[in-house]
Amino acid sequence: MSSSLLQKVGATVVKLSKSLRVQLLCWILLTLFGAIGFNLYNSFWTADATAKLVTDRTLLASARAIAEAVRVDEGGNTQVDVPPAALEMFDTGFGDRVFYQVITPWGSLVSGFPDMPLPAVQRVGEDRIFRGASVRIMMLDHPVVGLPGDGAISVTVAVTHNSQYAMRRQLWLSDFFKQFILVFVASLVTIIGLQRGLAPALRLRDAVRERGRNRLDPLPPEMVQTELQPLVHALNDHMERVQNQMAAQRRFVSNAAHQLRTPLALISTQASVAAREKDADRRDEALVALRDSTRQISRLASQLLTLSRAEPGSRRPRADAIDLSRAAREILEVHAEQALRRDIDVGLEADGPVVVEGDGTMLREMLVNLIDNAIRYTLPNGRVTVAVRRADGQAIVTVEDNGPGIPEAERAQVFERFYRIIGTEAEGSGLGLSIVREVVDGAGGNVTLSEVEGGGLVVTVRLPIK
Ligand SMILES: Nc1ncnc2c1ncn2[C@@H]1O[C@H](COP(=O)(O)OP(=O)(O)OP(=O)(O)O)[C@@H](O)[C@H]1O
Numbered sequence: 204m205s206s207s208l209l210q211k212v213g214a215t216v217v218k219l220s221k222s223l224r225v226q227l228l229c230w231i232l233l234t235l236f237g238a239i240g241f242n243l244y245n246s247f248w249t250a251d252a253t254a255k256l257v258t259d260r261t262l263l264a265s266a267r268a269i270a271e272a273v274r275v276d277e278g279g280n281t282q283v284d285v286p287p288a289a290l291e292m293f294d295t296g297f298g299d300r301v302f303y304q305v306i307t308p309w310g311s312l313v314s315g316f317p318d319m320p321l322p323a324v325q326r327v328g329e330d331r332i333f334r335g336a337s338v339r340i341m342m343l344d345h346p347v348v349g350l351p352g353d354g355a356i357s358v359t360v361a362v363t364h365n366s367q368y369a370m371r372r373q374l375w376l377s378d379f380f381k382q383f384i385l386v387f388v389a390s391l392v393t394i395i396g397l398q399r400g401l402a403p404a405l406r407l408r409d410a411v412r413e414r415g416r417n418r419l420d421p422l423p424p425e426m427v428q429t430e431l432q433p434l435v436h437a438l439n440d441h442m443e444r445v446q447n448q449m450a451a452q453r454r455f456v457s458n459a460a461h462q463l464r465t466p467l468a469l470i471s472t473q474a475s476v477a478a479r480e481k482d483a484d485r486r487d488e489a490l491v492a493l494r495d496s497t498r499q500i501s502r503l504a505s506q507l508l509t510l511s512r513a514e515p516g517s518r519r520p521r522a523d524a525i526d527l528s529r530a531a532r533e534i535l536e537v538h539a540e541q542a543l544r545r546d547i548d549v550g551l552e553a554d555g556p557v558v559v560e561g562d563g564t565m566l567r568e569m570l571v572n573l574i575d576n577a578i579r580y581t582l583p584n585g586r587v588t589v590a591v592r593r594a595d596g597q598a599i600v601t602v603e604d605n606g607p608g609i610p611e612a613e614r615a616q617v618f619e620r621f622y623r624i625i626g627t628e629a630e631g632s633g634l635g636l637s638i639v640r641e642v643v644d645g646a647g648g649n650v651t652l653s654e655v656e657g658g659g660l661v662v663t664v665r666l667p668i669k
């Protein structure tokens with residue numbers, strides 16, 4: 204069978220049923236039927252050969268019986284008294300007609316039909332048409348004592364095919380019946396085998412289905428056969444990842460709640476103080492503190508929102524073309540007042556537009572957080588430089604400051620949610636660098652922290668230019 208035919212059969216099998224059991228059964232039965240078809244074809248020709256052989260033997264026996272009855276009388280005449288048994292041996296109940304002919308070596312007819320065809324070789328059966336009937340025919344040369352030169356007479360016997368064909372049919376049918384029983388038994392055994400073979404997979408399906416929403420402990424791989432165990436391992440790995448994700452989510456929610464509780468408690472106290480305070484100056488002081496706490500909490504809320512938007516899958520993928528040089532300039536302009544307040548010298552190094560494709564809003568949020576950190580954590584009179592350039596098919600943004608920097612041991616941790624370096628005085632929620640990392644990962648780039656000579660931090664973001 205050619206491979207394209209096999210593919211077509213395979214596609215039909217898959218189209219007929221999506222069930223693995225039915226598909227396997229189809230393949231096995233298809234193979235079985237193919238083998239049996241071949242067998243039946245073969246057994247037909249074997250039955251045909253056997254029936255021919257039996258007919259030929261009978262023809263030979265009949266011809267010999269007739270030949271042995273040939274006599275030469277005293278006058279030199281050849282005679283034959285055909286024994287009835289020689290012709291009766293063909294009487295098998297299928298209404299066959301028998302023909303014979305006996306001729307002398309010089310061609311004169313002794314007995315039988317004068318116009319019978321002569322087979323080419325003696326003792327070999329041939330199929331011929333005689334008097335409108337299809338016959339099996341055989342010729343035998345037999346020496347007869349008394350013939351001139353002890354010559355041989357030729358006896359030709361022919362019989363119609365009824366009995367031969369009936370025998371062939373019978374032999375073939377009995378084979379057919381045997382094969383049929385074989386297919387039946389094989390199908391039964393296959394169905395039972397498939398049922399048993401697929402039972403563990405069905406048990407696995409039920410085990411997964413019956414699990415509650417929060418049950419994520421691993422499934423025992425031994426519950427299925429070796430071939431299916433990688434599937435169970437993959438399932439277990441997946442469940443472990445989901446479990447870790449859920450734990451991270453819980454941690455995040457509890458951290459967020461914790462972070463919200465502190466400023467909320469402060470707001471409540473400051474509001475009570477302001478309400479009670481009679482002295483106008485002291486009340487103003489409490490109100491300013493109340494405003495700062497409110498700002499802090501609103502900053503935390505907006506950082507939480509940005510982080511949730513930056514997480515993979517939370518926004519539809521976008522392909523805005525964003526010029527990082529221009530975005531950096533605009534963000535620096537917005538932060539100019541904050542920098543001025545702290546006497547920080549802010550600079551931008553950009554030769555021209557550096558355009559990347561991605562989520563414009565999120566890429567801006569990334570720049571906002573990096574610039575905000577640099578201005579916030581650099582000491583007064585410090586310096587912040589943002590540089591945007593392109594190199595090796597990448598957009599490279601560096602935000603450099605001459606502040607305290609981040610100790611090497613903490614450079615990985617600062618990307619974790621809510622992580623803040625102990626002793627950091629400036630306000631913050633610890634989410635800025637987590638947002639940066641999510642955005643950069645989502646855009647297919649990377650971010651690294653390093654130290655500037657003489658102190659300070661440089662954050663380098665590399666983004667692919669598509
Ligand atoms: N440029 C910097 N120089 C020195 N330390 C920094 C710098 N940027 C970040 N850090 C340190 O890393 C910590 C984490 O920064 P991140 O931006 O994630 O949070 P945050 O600034 O504290 O809060 P948020 O940005 O969410 O308001 C900061 O608390 C700070 O200690």
Ligand SMILES: [Mg+2]
Pocket residue numbers: 572575576631634635636
């Ligand atoms: Mg920050």
